[in-house]
Amino acid sequence: MLNIPLWRRVLIWVVVAAGLLLALPNAFYSRVEVSNDAESVIATGLSNEALAAQAGQWPSFLPDGLVNLGLDLRGGAHLLAEVKVSDVYETRMESMWPEVRDTLAAERDVVGFVTREASAPDELRVRISDPTGADRALELVRGLARPVVSLTGVGAMDIEARAEGADIIIGLSDAERAATDERTVRQSLEIIRRRIDEVGTREPAIQRQGDDRILIQVPGVGSAAELKAIIGTTAQLSFRPVVGTVSDPNTQVGAGEELLPFPSQGADSYAIVETAPVVSGEDLVDAQPSFDQNNRPAVSFRFNPTGARRFGDYTAANVGAPFAIVLDDEVISAPRINEAIRGGSGIIMGDFTVEESTDLAVLLRAGALPAELTFLEERTIGPELGQDSIDAGTIACIVAFAAVMVFMALSYGLFGLFANIALLVNVGLIFGLLSLIGATLTLPGIAGIVLTIGMAVDANVLVFERIREELKTAKGPSRAISLGYEKALSAIIDANITTFITAVILFAMGSGPVRGFAITLGLGIITSVFTAIFVTRVLIATWFDRRRPKTIEV
Known part of the structure; x- marks a missing residue:
C-alpha cells in the first residue's frame, strides 16, 4: 500500500x-567566489578591512562549495608542450665527468693522464694518455654502471662504454634512456601541476599526451602568455664558488669554469664561476618571499639535511671568499662568506620587486623543470x-x-x-x-x-x-x-x-x-x-x- x-x-x-x-x-556564484578567494588570502596570514568585507559577502554558516567552470565556460589558456628529454642526457653526462675522472685518475700509472674531449651532447668522451691502458680504463668505467630503475629495464645497466683507440666513449643504455624519458615527463608534469597550484588557479587540467607531450588547460588565466610565464621558467638554482669577475664577455675561462652574466653589477659585468655547484636547487625544501635587513624584497630559503651539511662545510672552509647564487645561468648575487652558515638556511638578495620575489619563491618551491619545454600549440579562450x-x-x-x-x-x-x-x-x-x-x-x-x-x-x-x-x-x-x-x-x-x-x-x-x-x-x-x-x-x-x-x- x-x-x-x-x-x-x-x-x-x-x-x-x-x-x-x-x-x-x-545561485550566487560571483558573490561566493569572491568570498572564497578572500578567505583563502586571509588564511595565509594577510588580512585587512577590504578582505574582511569581501569574505563577509557570504555567510560562513552556509556551504560555500561551487561547481567549477571549465575552460570552455570560464575562458582561459590552452597549451600543448613538448618535453625535450634529450636535455637530461646531456646533464647526466656532465654529472658523470667528475666521477669518471676521479676513478681513472686513481690508476694513473696504468691509464696515464685523463682529459675530456669534445663529443656529442648525449655522450662523454674521455682520452687517456697511455693507449695501452684502454682495456683497464674501459673496465673501470663499466664498473661505475648501476642497474636501471624501472620495470621494463630489469637486469639492464644504466651506462654503456666503448673504446676507440685512446678514447673511452660513455653513453646511456637504451633501457636507461627509456626509463629517463619516463621519469623526466612524469617529473615535468608534476612540477607544472605544483607551479600552477601555487598561484591559486581553479581546477587546471594537466595530462600527458603521447610519449613526451603535456596538455595544459587552465580556466581563468588571462592569456596563454601568462600561463607560459608561470610554467616556462626552469628556475634552476645553484650555489657555486666564484673565481673572479670581468667585463669582457669573450674572456677565456679554464677547465671546469664558466662565464655567466652578473646583471646586478652592471650590464657589462660577468662572473667566472666553477661549473660544479656546492649545493643545487634539488636540496632546497622551502623558499618564501621576505625582506632583507634594508627592508628590500628578498627570498629566504632552507636546505634539506644533506644540502645543509654541504653548505655548512663549504662556508666554514671558505670564510672571506665570495660565492655565487646562480639562477638559470645568471648570477643574481655573489655575497662574501663572513662566517660558517650551519643552520641550512639563508636569504637571496637581489634587485627584486615584491612581485618578483614572490614569483621566484613559487618557482623555487615547486622545483626545477628537468628539461626545457617547447610549446607546440597555444590558445587563449576569452571569457x-x-x-x-x-x-x-x-x-x-x-x-x-x-x-x-x-x-x-x-x-x-x-x-x-x-x-x-x-x-x-x-x-x-x-x-x-x-x-x-x-x-x-x-x-x-x-x-x-x-x-x-x-x-x-x-x-x-x-x-x-x-x-x-x-x-x-x-x-x-x-x-x-x-x-x-x-x-x-x-x-x-x-x-x-x-x-x-x-x-x-x-x-x-x-x-x-x-x-x-x-x-x-x-x-x-x-x-x-x-x-x-x-x-x-x-x-x-x-x-x-x-x-x-x-x-x-x-
Missing part, C-alpha cells in the same frame, strides 16, 4: 534539503566565448525543461505536476553533488545535464503507465499506485544501470570533455532514480493521504 513510514519520509526530505543546500551557492557557451547551455536547459514539463503536465495531469516537481529537485541535486565533489562543469557537461532532464522523466512515465494498466483491472486507486511502483521498479533499474555502466566506461576510457559529460550523466542517473522512486512517491502518498480520492485519473 501507500503507507510510507515516517522515518523514511523524513530521511527522503532531509536528503533533498541537503542536496538543495549544497547547490545554493551556485566572452565562455559566456556565449553558458548562455547557449542555459537556453538549451530551459527549452528542454519547458518541453518536458509541458509534456508531462498534458499527458498525466496532476501526476505530471508531481513529476515536474521531482524534475526540479533532480536538477538541484545534480548541482549539489557537483559542488560536493568539486567537479568541473564543461560544455559537454551541460549536454549531460540536458540529456538527464530528458531521461529523468522516463522512470515516472514507466510508473504512471503501469498505474494506468492496473486501474483498468478495477483495482482501487491505492492498490493501483502501489502495484505501479512495484512492477515498474525492475524496468527502471535495468534501464538506468545500463546507462550508468556506459557513463562509467566513458569516464574510465575518456579524457577532458568526455569525462565531464560522463560525470554529469552518471550523477544525473543517480539523482533521477532517487527522485522517481522516492520523491514522487512521497508526493503522491502525501496527496493521497490528505484527499483520499475514490477514483484517480492518470
Whole structure:
C-alpha cells in the first residue's frame, strides 16, 4: 500500500534539503567566489578591512562549495608542450665527468693522464694518455654502471662504454634512456601541476599526451602568455664558488669554469664561476618571499639535511671568499662568506620587486623543470566565448525543461505536476553533488545535464503507465499506485544501470570533455532514480493521504 513510514519520509526530505543546500551557492556564484578567494588570502596570514568585507559577502554558516567552470565556460589558456628529454642526457653526462675522472685518475700509472674531449651532447668522451691502458680504463668505467630503475629495464645497466683507440666513449643504455624519458615527463608534469597550484588557479587540467607531450588547460588565466610565464621558467638554482669577475664577455675561462652574466653589477659585468655547484636547487625544501635587513624584497630559503651539511662545510672552509647564487645561468648575487652558515638556511638578495620575489619563491618551491619545454600549440579562450557557451547551455536547459514539463503536465495531469516537481529537485541535486565533489562543469557537461532532464522523466512515465494498466483491472486507486511502483521498479533499474555502466566506461576510457559529460550523466542517473522512486512517491502518498480520492485519473 501507500503507507510510507515516517522515518523514511523524513530521511527522503532531509536528503533533498541537503542536496538543495549544497547547490545554493551556485545561485550566487560571483558573490561566493569572491568570498572564497578572500578567505583563502586571509588564511595565509594577510588580512585587512577590504578582505574582511569581501569574505563577509557570504555567510560562513552556509556551504560555500561551487561547481567549477571549465575552460570552455570560464575562458582561459590552452597549451600543448613538448618535453625535450634529450636535455637530461646531456646533464647526466656532465654529472658523470667528475666521477669518471676521479676513478681513472686513481690508476694513473696504468691509464696515464685523463682529459675530456669534445663529443656529442648525449655522450662523454674521455682520452687517456697511455693507449695501452684502454682495456683497464674501459673496465673501470663499466664498473661505475648501476642497474636501471624501472620495470621494463630489469637486469639492464644504466651506462654503456666503448673504446676507440685512446678514447673511452660513455653513453646511456637504451633501457636507461627509456626509463629517463619516463621519469623526466612524469617529473615535468608534476612540477607544472605544483607551479600552477601555487598561484591559486581553479581546477587546471594537466595530462600527458603521447610519449613526451603535456596538455595544459587552465580556466581563468588571462592569456596563454601568462600561463607560459608561470610554467616556462626552469628556475634552476645553484650555489657555486666564484673565481673572479670581468667585463669582457669573450674572456677565456679554464677547465671546469664558466662565464655567466652578473646583471646586478652592471650590464657589462660577468662572473667566472666553477661549473660544479656546492649545493643545487634539488636540496632546497622551502623558499618564501621576505625582506632583507634594508627592508628590500628578498627570498629566504632552507636546505634539506644533506644540502645543509654541504653548505655548512663549504662556508666554514671558505670564510672571506665570495660565492655565487646562480639562477638559470645568471648570477643574481655573489655575497662574501663572513662566517660558517650551519643552520641550512639563508636569504637571496637581489634587485627584486615584491612581485618578483614572490614569483621566484613559487618557482623555487615547486622545483626545477628537468628539461626545457617547447610549446607546440597555444590558445587563449576569452571569457566572452565562455559566456556565449553558458548562455547557449542555459537556453538549451530551459527549452528542454519547458518541453518536458509541458509534456508531462498534458499527458498525466496532476501526476505530471508531481513529476515536474521531482524534475526540479533532480536538477538541484545534480548541482549539489557537483559542488560536493568539486567537479568541473564543461560544455559537454551541460549536454549531460540536458540529456538527464530528458531521461529523468522516463522512470515516472514507466510508473504512471503501469498505474494506468492496473486501474483498468478495477483495482482501487491505492492498490493501483502501489502495484505501479512495484512492477515498474525492475524496468527502471535495468534501464538506468545500463546507462550508468556506459557513463562509467566513458569516464574510465575518456579524457577532458568526455569525462565531464560522463560525470554529469552518471550523477544525473543517480539523482533521477532517487527522485522517481522516492520523491514522487512521497508526493503522491502525501496527496493521497490528505484527499483520499475514490477514483484517480492518470
